[in-house]
Amino acid sequence: MYTDEELSALLQNPERQRNVFEAIVRQYSEQLYWTIRRMVLSHDDANDVLQNTLLKAWNGLSTFHGESKLSTWLSRIAINESVDFLRRQKARATLSTDDDSGLANTLLADEYFDGDETQALLQEAVAKLPDVQRTVFQLRYFEDMKYSEMSRMLNTSEGSLKASYHIAVKKISDFFKSHD
Amino acid sequence: MHERQKSMINEERYLVERVGRENPFRVPEGYFDTLVSEVMARVDATAPPAPRKARVVWLRPVLYAAASVCALFFSVTAYHAFNRQPADAPVAQQMETVSHQSEDSFEEAADYLMVDNQDIYACLSSDY
Numbered sequence: 001m002y003t004d005e006e007l008s009a010l011l012q013n014p015e016r017q018r019n020v021f022e023a024i025v026r027q028y029s030e031q032l033y034w035t036i037r038r039m040v041l042s043h044d045d046a047n048d049v050l051q052n053t054l055l056k057a058w059n060g061l062s063t064f065h066g067e068s069k070l071s072t073w074l075s076r077i078a079i080n081e082s083v084d085f086l087r088r089q090k091a092r093a094t095l096s097t098d099d100d101s102g103l104a105n106t107l108l109a110d111e112y113f114d115g116d117e118t119q120a121l122l123q124e125a126v127a128k129l130p131d132v133q134r135t136v137f138q139l140r141y142f143e144d145m146k147y148s149e150m151s152r153m154l155n156t157s158e159g160s161l162k163a164s165y166h167i168a169v170k171k172i173s174d175f176f177k178s179h180d
Numbered sequence: 181m182h183e184r185q186k187s188m189i190n191e192e193r194y195l196v197e198r199v200g201r202e203n204p205f206r207v208p209e210g211y212f213d214t215l216v217s218e219v220m221a222r223v224d225a226t227a228p229p230a231p232r233k234a235r236v237v238w239l240r241p242v243l244y245a246a247a248s249v250c251a252l253f254f255s256v257t258a259y260h261a262f263n264r265q266p267a268d269a270p271v272a273q274q275m276e277t278v279s280h281q282s283e284d285s286f287e288e289a290a291d292y293l294m295v296d297n298q299d300i301y302a303c304l305s306s307d308y
Contacts, residue, residue: 018223025219030212037205047211054219055226115204122199141192142201166188173191176198 008066039082125175137168
């Protein structure tokens, strides 16, 4: 197990990059997977997005100069890839005139979803949020991420992130209150 | 505490009590054990992009300046060539003269500045 700083320093040696990157994949892939999975919901999609994220990180290693933490840089790529995936998925759904009304039922039928109806409804309510609110809600509510870290990751002010989270929580609370 | 903060805390508390924060998702058996080798197999299939050649970056302003000088040289030569022709010379002859002179001038300028096509393409194709 390496620290973020050790891995960043080791990456500077081109001859060791491949082995260091393997250590990075070993160390961060699980954390990245869960960030992505909460965004895209299905395991297969999360696996595709995660692999794309890691390949993008590998191909972009020359652009990582250690200005931010390695974990922050990787999470930023993961979130961008997840949001891109969701936008493409939304565009396809619009074209095929599908909507999110059956999302909770789809999740309940998914073999890799162990939650109950309430948890499925929570995912459905979160999926209805705009991209930024959805991302902020996932990072804050489920991962308990600090606003300062989120701000560095998303290049957005802390005040704006707090406002987005507040709106997201309000919308989801209203969603459940209407179901009670 | 501000009203807004209070309302925020209350809404969040309601949500936590109503739905909790548990992770309802799971992964296939052994997924994370095989993930690393899968990813590294894909990594090995793609070579990392070569770092950008510093020479091109360093030369970029010089090449822009060279291109500007060429353009200026070409314009001045063309202007003089037009002015030297008698007023009643056939237009085709004028065009031919200018074309020969401008090609020669361009070659001269390129030789003088020691830039070849590859340098110009490298400059134009590199992003900034």
